[in-house]
Amino acid sequence: MSEVGEFRRVAILGVGLIGASFGAALENARAGLSIVAYDRPEVLRKLRAKFNWETCEDLASAVRGADLIYMALPVGAAIEMLPGIAAQCERQALVTDAGSTKTRMCKAAAKVFADRAKFLGGHPIAGREVSGFEHADAELFRGKRYVVIRDGRGKDESDFRVQRFVELLRAIGAEPVWSDAETHDWAMAVVSQMPQLAAIALARVIAEETDETGLPASLAGTGLHDLLRTAGSPYEVWRDICMTNTENIARSLDRAAQAIDFLRTHLTSRELEQEFAGANEVYRALRETDSAPRADETQTGKPAGKAKSNG
Amino acid sequence: MSEVGEFRRVAILGVGLIGASFGAALENARAGLSIVAYDRPEVLRKLRAKFNWETCEDLASAVRGADLIYMALPVGAAIEMLPGIAAQCERQALVTDAGSTKTRMCKAAAKVFADRAKFLGGHPIAGREVSGFEHADAELFRGKRYVVIRDGRGKDESDFRVQRFVELLRAIGAEPVWSDAETHDWAMAVVSQMPQLAAIALARVIAEETDETGLPASLAGTGLHDLLRTAGSPYEVWRDICMTNTENIARSLDRAAQAIDFLRTHLTSRELEQEFAGANEVYRALRETDSAPRADETQTGKPAGKAKSNG
Numbered sequence: 001m002s003e004v005g006e007f008r009r010v011a012i013l014g015v016g017l018i019g020a021s022f023g024a025a026l027e028n029a030r031a032g033l034s035i036v037a038y039d040r041p042e043v044l045r046k047l048r049a050k051f052n053w054e055t056c057e058d059l060a061s062a063v064r065g066a067d068l069i070y071m072a073l074p075v076g077a078a079i080e081m082l083p084g085i086a087a088q089c090e091r092q093a094l095v096t097d098a099g100s101t102k103t104r105m106c107k108a109a110a111k112v113f114a115d116r117a118k119f120l121g122g123h124p125i126a127g128r129e130v131s132g133f134e135h136a137d138a139e140l141f142r143g144k145r146y147v148v149i150r151d152g153r154g155k156d157e158s159d160f161r162v163q164r165f166v167e168l169l170r171a172i173g174a175e176p177v178w179s180d181a182e183t184h185d186w187a188m189a190v191v192s193q194m195p196q197l198a199a200i201a202l203a204r205v206i207a208e209e210t211d212e213t214g215l216p217a218s219l220a221g222t223g224l225h226d227l228l229r230t231a232g233s234p235y236e237v238w239r240d241i242c243m244t245n246t247e248n249i250a251r252s253l254d255r256a257a258q259a260i261d262f263l264r265t266h267l268t269s270r271e272l273e274q275e276f277a278g279a280n281e282v283y284r285a286l287r288e289t290d291s292a293p294r295a296d297e298t299q300t301g302k303p304a305g306k307a308k309s310n311g
Numbered sequence: 312m313s314e315v316g317e318f319r320r321v322a323i324l325g326v327g328l329i330g331a332s333f334g335a336a337l338e339n340a341r342a343g344l345s346i347v348a349y350d351r352p353e354v355l356r357k358l359r360a361k362f363n364w365e366t367c368e369d370l371a372s373a374v375r376g377a378d379l380i381y382m383a384l385p386v387g388a389a390i391e392m393l394p395g396i397a398a399q400c401e402r403q404a405l406v407t408d409a410g411s412t413k414t415r416m417c418k419a420a421a422k423v424f425a426d427r428a429k430f431l432g433g434h435p436i437a438g439r440e441v442s443g444f445e446h447a448d449a450e451l452f453r454g455k456r457y458v459v460i461r462d463g464r465g466k467d468e469s470d471f472r473v474q475r476f477v478e479l480l481r482a483i484g485a486e487p488v489w490s491d492a493e494t495h496d497w498a499m500a501v502v503s504q505m506p507q508l509a510a511i512a513l514a515r516v517i518a519e520e521t522d523e524t525g526l527p528a529s530l531a532g533t534g535l536h537d538l539l540r541t542a543g544s545p546y547e548v549w550r551d552i553c554m555t556n557t558e559n560i561a562r563s564l565d566r567a568a569q570a571i572d573f574l575r576t577h578l579t580s581r582e583l584e585q586e587f588a589g590a591n592e593v594y595r596a597l598r599e600t601d602s603a604p605r606a607d608e609t610q611t612g613k614p615a616g617k618a619k620s621n622g
Contacts, residue, residue: 125532145530177530187527190520195513195538201570202506203590205563209501210593216498217596219456219488221436225597226537227506232594235587242578252516253575257568259512264564267553276546279514282521283543285528286536 004163006030007094011066013038013059013081015047018098018124019072020133021140023053025172028138038062047133060088068165069117071097075240079105082112093117094161098124100188100237101244102149102181110151118161121149121181123188124174129229142173149181189248193241196230197249198256200238203231315474317341318405322377324349324370324392326358329409329435330383331444332451334364336483339449349373358444371399379476380428382408386551390416393423404428405472409435411499411548412555413460413492421462429472432460432492434499435485440540453484460492500559504552507541508560509567511549514542 010026012019015037023035036054037047044055056062063069063085071078071085078097085095095117099105102121109119126144128135146169150156157163157178166176179187206224210217242249266272321337323330326348334346347365348358355366367373374380374396382389382396389408396406406428410416413432420430437455439446457480461467468474468489477487490498517535521528553560577583 125530127532127534144532147530179530183526184530187530190527191517191531191535194516195535197574198509198513198571199538200586200590201574202509202567203593204586205505205566205570206502207589207593208566209563215494216501217593219436219458219490219495219498220502220597221438221455223438223540224502224506226540227510228590228594228597229534229537231590232598233587234591235584238587239583242583246578250575250578252520253571253578255516255519256513257571257575259516260509260564260568260571263508263512264561264568267557267561267564272550272553273546275511275515276544276549278518279511279539279542280545282514282518282528283539286531286539287543 004160004167007033007068007164007168009034009036009066010068010070011036011038011056011062012053013062013069013071013085014073014077015039015043015133016072017128017131017133017135017137017140018126019070020047020051020136021126021138022070022072022098022124022172023051024136024138025141026168029168029171036062036066043133050133050136059084063089063093065090067093067161068168069093069095071095071099073097073099074237075099075101075105075244077240079108082108086112086116089117091116092161094120094165096120096122096165098122100193100241102147102184104244106149106151106181118159120156120162120165122165123147123149123184126174129232131234139173141169144174145177146174147177147179147184149184150178185245186248189245189252193245193249194252194256196233197238197242197253199228199230200233203228315471315478318344318379318475318479320345320347320377321379321381322347322349322367322373323364324373324380324382324396325384325388326350326354326444327383328439328442328444328446328451329437330381331358331362331447332437332449333381333383333409333435333483334362335447335449336452337479340479340482347373347377354444361444361447370395374400374404376401378404378472379479380404380406382406382410384408384410385548386410386412386416386555388551390419393419397423397427400428402427403472405431405476407431407433407476409433411504411552413458413495415555417460417462417492429470431467431473431476433476434458434460434495437485440543442545450484452480455485456488457485458488458490458495460495461489496556497559500556500563504556504560505563505567507544508549508553508564510539510541511544514539 010033012023012035026033036056037044038056038059041057044057048055069085069089078099097105100123102123106121113119124141124144124146126140148166169176206217263275321344323334323346337344337346347367348355349367349370352368355368359366380396380400389410408416411434413434417432424430435452435455435457437451459477480487517528574586
């Protein structure tokens with residue numbers, strides 16, 4: 001038992017892959033904790049066959065009495081839900097989200113929760129090719145980084161509810177990493193959103209080239225499947241990401257198109273070797289990051305003046 | 312025992328991942344067959360610790376007496392080796408290669424082997440993230456397509472040595488697919504070489520954005536690892552691919568850069584939904600292709616007039 005205590009009742013708003021995996025992980029990590037799930041009625045009906053959680057079709061009833069409110073929804077839907085949560089939740093509750101962009105969400109939450117519950121932006125760097133609670137995995141967060149957003153005034157990290165949540169993240173095997181929202185959104189645009197959106201574009205090129213004979217797609221190797229994993233992502237999730245991190249993503253995509261053009265014009269020249277040397281280095285670094293033992297807690301932040309803002 | 316007989320002595324020129332895996336697969340499939348490996352002396356020295364194959368530091372001795380000569384080398388090195396092979400090999404031998412581009416190789420081979428051994432271009436659509444005989448896998452080709460190149464005069468498919476090789480491919484679990492060299496090179500540029508080179512470019516963007524604090528690369532998820540798998544590829548292999556399939560690759564990279572630019576300028580518009588719908592379709596098709604039962608032998612070829620030539 002920690003000195004900051006433990007959450008007793010957790011409302012999970014949105015029980016897709018992330019929400020349901022978080023719930024499953026909590027059940028394993030904290031015996032005494034009760035979970036209430038909020039989602040569309042048809043989702044909750046199916047959910048009850050798999051999880052022994054309380055379910056709630058009404059937001060007010062779901063958040064009332066909860067000391068942790070976990071939003072696992074597309075960013076736009078989560079932002080829209082904030083006023084409804086604020087109107088009904090306990091003043092001592094911690095409200096957190098799991099969205100892929102943080103600046104807009106944290107700004108919206110700062111307004112809504114000004115003198116009410118504590119809000120903490122979060123982003124688990126975890127996911128799978130599949131979606132839906134049917135694929136929920138209590139081990140989804142184990143060994144994965146989980147970004148938590150500091151509010152810039154240094155108060156977050158000392159709030160007991162925040163400490164409690166960070167301990168909970170460790171309890172489910174995640175590695176909490178502190179960042180500010182702007183740095184997070186810049187970084188995610190570069191290492192996640194740009195590459196995934198570029199894969200969408202590559203998939204489109206292959207689709208346009210493929211004719212009624214099935215060529216060239218029919219000659220694709222399994223490597224293409226790895227490369228185009230994101231091409232199976234639902235539009236609904238990406239619409240919100242693109243809407244809320246537009247400038248960072250646009251800038252990274254612009255650099256990507258330029259880098260591809262550079263490669264194209266140097267296919268038969270010695271510069272190609274430099275390109276591969278640089279790419280090989282990134283690849284090695286990624287492999288090391290994947291397999292490196294993690295520090296107990298990591299602080300990240302761009303040196304002052306280097307963070308790229310999104311608006 | 313097949314009516315077209317079996318190869319008895321196979322010279323494998325280049326015992327990297329593909330060459331050594333082919334040898335290992337042959338050993339499992341054909342008991343009576345003997346294998347001689349040709350490579351640099353230091354590679355052969357280490358190879359002997361793992362495989363009980365005859366080794367040969369001298370090309371002439373390696374190919375002499377072999378009825379199948381299997382080149383598993385970068386395309387450029389393989390083309391350079393053709394005259395040496397032609398000067399020493401048996402007139403009844405089948406010479407084949409495993410290179411990733413076929414037009415240049417097949418043209419060069421047609422000249423060199425005009426009235427000598429039979430040449431058959433080949434390309435196993437198989438590979439792994441790792442290289443070297445240390446990772447050789449007798450099952451590498453199982454369930455994978457293996458493109459064999461028809462010479463356009465329809466004679467290849469009836470040659471007994473070619474039939475023998477196609478049967479051997481089936482014996483090691485591969486699915487032979489006939490194509491002409493130009494169609495192969497166009498298709499591979501679109502579904503393999505363009506996406507992999509684009510990944511190199513994306514990795515470069517991430518490298519350039521990453522600073523001394525390790526951001527943003529330190530926040531990359533495992534998805535990026537999948538996406539950038541090719542970024543670990545050695546330059547030596549790609550130099551030859553880019554040199555021998557330049558126009559097809561350049562054209563595909565140009566389309567990729569344009570597709571990324573289109574996405575960039577439509578991040579917040581409804582067109583994004585169309586892009587995802589198209590990409591989702593490609594993704595589903597690839598998944599189905601990966602898991603579909605294969606026909607015994609597949610014929611591929613673009614309708615007349617649609618094949619894109621590379622020179």
